[in-house]
Amino acid sequence: AGMDTKDFICPPSLKFNKADFEIGNAYGAVWGMNILAGELPDEILKDFLEMQNLFCVNIHVDPLDQIDALKFVKKKLTNVEQMKIDEQKKASQSGYDPDILPPAIKMYIEDIEKLLGDLNSKNERLFHISISLRAYAKSKKELKLLSEMLKRTCQKNNCIMFPYDYRQEQTLVSTLPLGYNEIPVRREMHTSGIAIFVPFTTKELFQDGQATYYGINTLSGNMIRANRSRLKNPNGLILGTPGAGKSFSVKREILDCFLTTVDDIIICDPEGEYFPLVSALHGQLIRIASNSEQHINPMDIAIDDYMFSNPMEVIANKSDFLISLCEIIVGGRYGLSAEERSVIDKCVQRIYKHFIENEPTEDKMPLLSDLQRELHEEGEVALRVANSLEMFVNGSQNLFNHRTNIDMSNRIICFDIKELGNQLKKVGMLIVQDTVWNRVSANREKKKITRYYIDEFHLLLKEEQTAKYSAEIWKRFRKWGGVPTGITQNVKDLLSSQEVENIFDNSDFVYMLNQAAGDRDILAEKLHISKEQMKYVTNSGPGEGLIRYDKVLLPFTDKFPTDTEMYRLMTTKPTESA
Incomplete structure (x- = not known):
């Protein structure tokens, strides 16, 4: 025209x-x-x-x-x-x-x-x-x-x-x-x-492709989108006082990752908060309790090419886990002696060498009862450990002495350990971690990323064995394509020992919501945060705080509309979830 x-x-x-x-x-x-x-x-x-x-x-x-x-x-x-x-x-x-x-x-x-x-x-x-x-x-x-x-x-x-x-x-x-x-x-x-007239006074974080939305930059009003997989060390921590919005923020990230990536997502849920979201996404909810019909076998290993090509490494990793498990079960002031550790390692090697060499299948996977039997054969030196396992093999808490009967191939899996007692909760969380490790091992062969979210992370850090196992995950998951995220209230829990402190040092992604006074001082020192920046985590509202992505540190605000179905699935407020 x-x-x-x-x-x-x-x-x-x-x-x-x-x-x-x-x-x-x-x-x-x-x-x-x-x-x-x-x-x-x-x-x-x-x-x-x-x-x-x-x-x-x-x-x-x-x-x-x-x-x-x-x-x-x-x-x-x-x-x-x-x-x-x-x-x-x-x-x-x-x-x-x-x-x-x-x-x-x-x-x-x-x-x-x-x-x-x-x-x-x-x-x-x-x-x-x-x-x-x-x-x-x-x-x-x-x-x-x-x-x-x-x-x-x-x-x-x-x-x-x-x-x-x-x-x-x-x-x-x-x-x-x-x-x-x-x-x-x-x-x-x-x-x-x-x-003075140059307006670019704020840092921005906006990545294209499969990036997750983390809110709005408080200073500039621009969107914050980032892909943690691109970090040199994608391990993450989500920190905040009760009611600051930690669980909601985690669910926001999980939902975004589920919709925008092909990554596998595994959640350890000690409070039973993630069921509505996982159910809406047609994920697999695994309820671990004394009366549950769903079972996880702590003796599981991934049957794949890596197992056949590196059998000794696979057995060594399994032995390390089972020694930690026995240490929690045996308990006591001093845990396992050096002789008991050596005997457990010897029995584990014997069990898995026989399993790998004789056409391994899921139906032949060893059980805790097999480990107990091998320990009995070792005589007096292993008797204390074998007797301690009795309750978990033939006693009232034998829920872990069954072969895995759950579909572990679902893209999103949530382990609900809310109904486990205090002693069993430690055992349950350690077994969940080992199950995740097996999944990460299997996904490594497929070049697939596995995201692992641990709510109430401080529960794992209280026990020496689970804390050491967690620190090992933070050190090695990156090489295997794993992206672990710990959710906890107090930074002090992450500084309780040199071993646990490595978790903080090996996390390039830190999502900080409102912080308690003592924690603010620790964060300011550890992450080199100025007084002006610390104002964003001082008496801040839900969904407001600071995000650290590698060397980028910026304030964010994440206001989510409350009249949506997504909000109903993610909120943890009793009045709203009801």
Whole structure:
């Protein structure tokens, strides 16, 4: 039809008046901004951009050649010196002390001499700067109101706003992104002064592809999207006081990962909070309890090519786990002796060598009863361990002496250990960790990422055996394609021993919600967080805090609409979940 892009972008009409212009059915105006002060506050642009109105701050910066700049400043200094001499002459003629000068002249001389020194020795440059404000409104009344708001903001920052009478057309064109400047008012400023108008004062975190949404950058209002798999060390921690929104944040990440990636997701749930979400995603919920019909075999190993090519490494890993398991079961002040550890290792090697060498299948997988039988054969040295296993093999807590009867191939699996007693909970959480390790081993062969979420992480850190096993996961999961995440209330739990402290040091992703006073000090020291940044985790509301992604540290706000089905699935508030 003979039309081009401009026909669709341009308004139907423009009419220029004395101090404003009509643009279609709306009104607009361009004003100039004159800088009165020698220095400007560095939040001048922030004050403008916090206003939720339709307007534009336009800045034209034109650099001067360094030689021309020096000539210009020297000429200004000469002019001011001449003003000083004229004032001194007047003072002498009137009988006053010639050294008494108007304050303005003294200030001008000091400022110009300082600028001249900066241009000569501090790598400063001189620029011409023109600043204008362009605004739009649906009516003249709205436009006038907006102009008053802008005028107040200018006055607050030692500037004055004035109209461009009869120059609306030239100044409108100058405020468009064309590099064309017909604005008549300009001011000279050096590099440090110009830097105040650079708006990029915040860090951003926005990655494309399969990235997870973590909220809005509190400072800039931009989205935060990141893929933890791209980190050198993708291990993560989610920290916050009760009610700060830890579980909700974890569910947000789980849901995002489920929808935007093909990663496997495994959850250890000591409080039974994740059932609604896992159920809605058609995941596998595994209820581990004394009366449950679902069973996990702690003696399981992944039957794959890696097992056949590296049998001794697989057996060594299993032996390490079973020694930790027996240490929790035997208990006592000192746990297992060195002889008992050696005997357990010897029995484990014997069991699995026989299993691997004789056409291994899931139906032939060893059980805890096999380990107990082997220990009985070792005689007196293994008797204490074998007797301690009796309750878990033939006694009332024999739920772990069965072959696994659950579909472990589901993409999202949740282990619900809420109904386990305190002693069994430690055993259950350790067995869950080993089951996850087997899944990570199987996925490594498929080049697939496995995400593992451990809620109430501090429960694992209280016991030496589970803490050591957790630290091992944090050290080695990365190489196997695992992305573990610990959710806990207190940072102090992560500093209880040198072993556990490695978990904190080996986590490049830290999601911090509201923190207790003692924890804030630890985080500030460990992560080098400034006092200003710590304000975002001090008495902050749910879904507000700081996120650390490698070396990027920025505040976030994650407000989720409460009238949605997704919110109902993820909330942990008793009144709302009911």
